Amino acid sequence: MQYPSPNQPMAIKLINRVGRGLRKLGIEKPSLLPVEKIIHKAREQTGLSDFGDESFVPALEKLAVSLEREARLSLLGRTAVHGMLLDNLKLRLSLTEYRKQRPEVGLQEIERPLFVLGLPRTGTTILYELLAQDPAHRAPSTWEVAQPIPPAQRHNFQNDLRIPEVEKNVQKMALLAPGFQAIHAMGAELPQECVALLAPHFISDQFGVSFYIPEYRHWTLEQDMTAAYQWHKKFLQHMQVDYMEQRWVLKTPPHLAYLDTLINQYPDAAIVQTHRAPMEVLASISSLACTLHSAFSDDVDPVATAQAEADYFSEMLRRGMEQRAAMIDEDSRIFDVQFNDLISDPIKVIENLYDHFGFDFGDRVRGAMQDYLKNRPRDKHGEHHYTLEKFGLSQQQHGPLFADYCRHFGL
Numbered sequence: 001m002q003y004p005s006p007n008q009p010m011a012i013k014l015i016n017r018v019g020r021g022l023r024k025l026g027i028e029k030p031s032l033l034p035v036e037k038i039i040h041k042a043r044e045q046t047g048l049s050d051f052g053d054e055s056f057v058p059a060l061e062k063l064a065v066s067l068e069r070e071a072r073l074s075l076l077g078r079t080a081v082h083g084m085l086l087d088n089l090k091l092r093l094s095l096t097e098y099r100k101q102r103p104e105v106g107l108q109e110i111e112r113p114l115f116v117l118g119l120p121r122t123g124t125t126i127l128y129e130l131l132a133q134d135p136a137h138r139a140p141s142t143w144e145v146a147q148p149i150p151p152a153q154r155h156n157f158q159n160d161l162r163i164p165e166v167e168k169n170v171q172k173m174a175l176l177a178p179g180f181q182a183i184h185a186m187g188a189e190l191p192q193e194c195v196a197l198l199a200p201h202f203i204s205d206q207f208g209v210s211f212y213i214p215e216y217r218h219w220t221l222e223q224d225m226t227a228a229y230q231w232h233k234k235f236l237q238h239m240q241v242d243y244m245e246q247r248w249v250l251k252t253p254p255h256l257a258y259l260d261t262l263i264n265q266y267p268d269a270a271i272v273q274t275h276r277a278p279m280e281v282l283a284s285i286s287s288l289a290c291t292l293h294s295a296f297s298d299d300v301d302p303v304a305t306a307q308a309e310a311d312y313f314s315e316m317l318r319r320g321m322e323q324r325a326a327m328i329d330e331d332s333r334i335f336d337v338q339f340n341d342l343i344s345d346p347i348k349v350i351e352n353l354y355d356h357f358g359f360d361f362g363d364r365v366r367g368a369m370q371d372y373l374k375n376r377p378r379d380k381h382g383e384h385h386y387t388l389e390k391f392g393l394s395q396q397q398h399g400p401l402f403a404d405y406c407r408h409f410g411l
Contacts, residue, residue, distance in 0.1 A: 038086055063202050066213040106237060138244055147166060217308070260326075314405075
C-alpha cells in the first residue's frame, strides 16, 4: 500500500494540498500549543471547570509537543487532532461532573476484571471478542466509550440512539485511512480497547499508534501510571452504574508495560497474555501504524515507522517480562496463550483459560462463542498484505530486540 492511500477521497487530498501550501508560508492552523488554549476552550464549550484532578496536564503538553515536532500533520490531520484533544478534555469534564451529580458512581466495585494483553497481531482481538460473547462478561462497546453520558442501560444496549451517530464517525475514519478495516475491524458496537478509556488522561497508546510520535511513546513508558489507572477505574465505574454483568473483560496490548500499576489498581485482576514470534507480526504492526498515520499525515516513512514500532514493542515486552518475574502469584494470576493454539482451536483455549481462573464455561457460553466464530470470517473487510522488506525489517537486524522474550516463551 502507498501512504497515504491512493483510494483516499479526492476532496481530502485537495484539502491537504492546500495545507501543504499554507505550511510553506509558515501557517499551521489550528495550533496545538499552548495547551492552555485547548483547555480553556473545553471549559468554555461545556460550561464546566472541574477536571477531577489536573495530573493529566503534563501528559497533554508532552503529547502536543510531540505532535507538533514529529507527526508531520496534514491540514485535515491537524484539524482532527485538535478536535480529538478537545473532545477528550470535554469528556473528562463531563464525566467528572456526572460523578458529582450521582455519588453512587464512585461506590461501584470493580470485581475480578479480566484483561487481555500481549503484542498486537497475536490474537488479542479475536480472543477479546470471543470472551465478550460470554453473558457473564461486560465489554465496553465503542459507542458507549465515545458517548458515555448518560451511562448505557441494559434494556436498550443493542439499539441505543447513539450507536448510528458513532458508526458515522467510524466510517469517516475509514475514509481517511482506506484499508484499515482489513487490518483491524472497527464498528460502533464492537468491543473497545482500554486505550480509549485512558485517552482523557492523555497517557494512552491511542495516540502512540495513531500518529508518528516516538518521543511521546517512549516518554509514556517512563511515567508513573497511578493517576492514569485511577481514571481508568473511574471510567469503568461510570459505565457500570446502570448496567453490569459478573465481570469486565478488557483489552489493550500496552497494559503489559504497566502490570504493577494495573494490579495495584485491580488487586484481583485476571490476566491473559497472548504470544507469537514477534518477527512474524512486526511487518503487520508496521502496516497498521502506517495506515493509521496516513489518515493524519501526507508524509509517512514506512522504514522509520517500523523501526519505531520495533523499539517500542520490544521495550514493552521487556518491561512486561521484568514485572511478571517479580510477581509471587504469576502462575495463578496470568494465563499464557500461544497464537497457533488460539487459531487452531480457540474454544479449547478458552475452555482451558476458564478452568485456570475458575470461571464457569457452560454450554451457553460455548454456543455463543461458536456462533460468533461462524459469523466472523477473517477476511470480512478484505485481505491484508505486507512484507518485512517493505518496512526495512529483517530477522538479522531486528530479531535480537526480541531474543530474550522468544527464549522465555519458547517462540
